[in-house]
Amino acid sequence: MKKTSLFLFLISSFAGMAQADFEKKLQTKLILAEDGSTINIEAGTYFLTKSLSLEGKKNITLRGKGIDKTVLSFKNQVQGAEGIKIANCENIILEDFTSQDSKGDLIKTMQVKGMTFRRLKAEWLGKPKASNGSYAFYPVLCEQVMIDSCIAIGASDAGIYVGQSKHIVVKNCTAFQNVAGIEIENSLYAEVFNNSAIGNTGGILVFDLPGLIQKKGGFVKVHHNIVKDNNLSNFAPKGNIVGNVPKGTGMMVLATSHVDIYENQILNHATLGVGVISYFMTGLKNKDKEYDPYPTDIQIHNNTFERKDARVPMEGRFGQMYRIKLKFGTQVPHIIFDGILDETKVGKDGKYLPEFAICVRENNGQSSAIIDAEHDFKNIISGSDALNCNPESIKSIQF
Amino acid sequence: MQRIHLIFGLWWVTGILMSLTDFSHKELNYPEKLSEFGFFEGHMKDQIPAGDVVPYALNSPLFSDYAYKLRFIRLPKGLKTAYNPDSVLQFPVGTAIVKTFYYKNDERNEKKGRQLMETRVLLHEAKGWVALPYIWNKEQTEATLEVAGGTQVVAWRDQEGNKKSLEYFVPNMNQCKGCHEKSGKMTPIGPSARQLNGDFDYHSNSKENQLSHWKNLGLIENLPENTSEIPKIPAFNDPKASLDLRARGYLDINCAHCHNPSGPARSSGLFLTWANTHKSSYGFFKAPIAAGRGSGNLAFDIVPGKSHESILAYRMNSADLGIMMPELGRKLIHKEGVALINAWIQSMETH
Incomplete structure (x- = not known):
């Protein structure tokens, strides 16, 4: 008996030492890695106490043995604002592992040219809550970003967030129980397809915000995604832009231009299927003179919309707007446009010139409304064809 | 039977430890021991700068968990930096900036000694700056390069006599760049003219403006004759x-x-x-x-x-x-x- 407990004691203390040793060895490998090398992590659950960082390297692969086989848990983290941080690198591949429960963001990559996330899971365990970290996958100021077959769960801001980046592909990913499932912000040339965004507050967001280094996003294609049941109560800390997203949002385009949304399944959203809004709708002041607050050249076509008849939930600014101002009752249009136009792009008929139009056609279950937000919602135009346009003006965005 | 278990268990755990490649810092080609640089004379723990090493202080330093800091700089012989009013001074290749973090055992009484935690060495090489963290041993005789950083418990009494303790973190080499970065390149943070424009107690209570001192030593050029032209950051706690x-x-x-x-x-x-x-x-x-x-x-x-x-x-x-x-x-x-x-x-x- 005594020997057994001694044995158990030895094993547990060695296990603790082995964990600490693993962390130090792995971090040392990342620091000393020669360009072009691959670092493998065996199957197992590893509890890390500090941020893992990779800095200033080229052509490095960090590879586990598979999602939920190799697990990096940051539950016991005592240092660092993110689980994994990669900065100032070229051609980095992260693949085949799970990361969990960091105090801040899970995987942040900054200023990386050629950043691939492949077959990764990044999650906060337990029920979605405001104390979860902000972003699960967080490339910012990167170029050539590939996020493929990744899973993001429980982020208190966005599960997959691409910020101020260029040339981006997000495909085959799953995002659920985040505030925003997938968010493309101030980013250029992004293609988001074959993803599932289910059970978040908002499914897929395409935003342009003022005051940033990369001023202008746009040229974004969103297609063949399943966007469903994004009716989770918004649990983002206020002050963050996604805190404004009402629960029950399928997709939202905020101030971004040249966005093509097609052949998506956009199903069962309590508030809106797709919203196209200007920055004015946030109620925030803009002091950035170079910033363009208007979304223009937005195409929404060949999608399928479904929704059960029900009143919009009375939650947040948008919920109040719907219930007090818009008063759609139980039959709420799938697509709304705030109707606030950039006057420099308007033709003689008072509508956007064709190249700037907000264009909605040929969707299954199509219904839309221009809500005239500029004039206190006085002249709401709703109906299936409220945002109809000449089919010839639908041109696929090229990049 | 149980003894076999025990042996098997030990073998298994050692196996895991051994299977992870062991790295030696020699691969990095930097001194493994702080003493190898020759920054200090006498006992290392006394932190007495060698002849070509100049101690300095910042007017308003970065907060680092109430640690105290000793700062030193060594420029290559005959080379100097040029004054500029706005940004961190540009130091020539070959410059070393040395910063030792320590806690006073009792902030009310210097005589009770101090505990040196780590010394960070910033070296300006031809390819750019590199940051090296050296961690002090318990005996305070030497500090050793630890690229992955480390953790050490430190205890002290604060100005009110309260007992304080902290698990002190030494950042890893990559994390150094988390702060010391400009456009993707490593860079020093502290020594700008506005931070150095203040007095330092060099020898036997003879205070002198640091920039004037550097000028006299031939370490800085183009310093304005009229020192009132030089910007100055006040100490954050200067009433x-x-x-x-x-x-x-x-x-x-x-x-x-x-x-x-x-x-x-x-x-x-x-x-x-x-x-x-x-x-x-x-x-x-x-x-x-x-x-x-x-x-x-x-x-x-x-x-x-x-x-x-x-x-x-x-x-x-x-x-x-x-x-x-x-x-x-x-x-x-x-x-x-x-x-x-x-x-x-x-x-x-x-x-």
Whole structure:
């Protein structure tokens, strides 16, 4: 008996030492890695106490043995604002592992040219809550970003967030129980397809915000995604832009231009299927003179919309707007446009010139409304064809 | 049977430990021991600079969990830096900047000794700056290079005689760059003219302005004859200096190394540099970008007259990894720094 407990004691203390040793060895490998090398992590659950960082390297692969086989848990983290941080690198591949429960963001990559996330899971365990970290996958100021077959769960801001980046592909990913499932912000040339965004507050967001280094996003294609049941109560800390997203949002385009949304399944959203809004709708002041607050050249076509008849939930600014101002009752249009136009792009008929139009056609279950937000919602135009346009003006965005 | 288990268990655990490749710092081609640089003479722990090594101090230093710091610089023989009023001085290749972090055993009584924690060496090589963390041994006879950083418990008594203790973190080499970065390249943070423009006690209580001293040693050129032209950051706790200058100086050294247009926090659009006069990018009524939990349910970085509504003050007053700023280099809240920033924001006119 005594020997057994001694044995158990030895094993547990060695296990603790082995964990600490693993962390130090792995971090040392990342620091000393020669360009072009691959670092493998065996199957197992590893509890890390500090941020893992990779800095200033080229052509490095960090590879586990598979999602939920190799697990990096940051539950016991005592240092660092993110689980994994990669900065100032070229051609980095992260693949085949799970990361969990960091105090801040899970995987942040900054200023990386050629950043691939492949077959990764990044999650906060337990029920979605405001104390979860902000972003699960967080490339910012990167170029050539590939996020493929990744899973993001429980982020208190966005599960997959691409910020101020260029040339981006997000495909085959799953995002659920985040505030925003997938968010493309101030980013250029992004293609988001074959993803599932289910059970978040908002499914897929395409935003342009003022005051940033990369001023202008746009040229974004969103297609063949399943966007469903994004009716989770918004649990983002206020002050963050996604805190404004009402629960029950399928997709939202905020101030971004040249966005093509097609052949998506956009199903069962309590508030809106797709919203196209200007920055004015946030109620925030803009002091950035170079910033363009208007979304223009937005195409929404060949999608399928479904929704059960029900009143919009009375939650947040948008919920109040719907219930007090818009008063759609139980039959709420799938697509709304705030109707606030950039006057420099308007033709003689008072509508956007064709190249700037907000264009909605040929969707299954199509219904839309221009809500005239500029004039206190006085002249709401709703109906299936409220945002109809000449089919010839639908041109696929090229990049 | 159980003994077999025990042996088997030990074999298994050792197997795991051995299977991870062991690295030697020799691969890095940097001295493994701090003493090899020859920065100090006499006993290492006394930190007495060798003849070509110059001690210096900053007017308003970065807060690092109440650690004290000793700073030294060694320029290559015959070479010098050139004065500029705005940014960190440009030092020639071959320069070494040395910073030792320590705690006084009793802040009320210097005679009770001190504990040296780590010495960071910034070397300017032809390919750029490199940062090397050396961790002191318990005997305080030597410090050893640890690229992955480390952890050490330290205990002391503060100015009020309260017992304090802390699990002190030495950052790893990559994390050094988390702060010491400009446009992707490693760079020093502290030694700008505005930080060095103050007196230092060199020998037997003979205080001298540091920049004048450097000029006399031939370490700096183009220094203005009229020293009043040289900008100066006041100590953050200097009651004689203006609140505005103290606060902006504090934000400059504690935040602006990341929060500048080419620093690691450039993605936030918040620039807390000494020279930034643009109100919005300095935080006034600026909405956060990707602050997440750091926003604390508040709308703006700085709301004049309302420190409790300002994200800047909220994040300084937190020790939660997902909220606190700076995000590295501290575990404790700098109460005096928070009080300064609160007072500064409160002093502004409400809009």
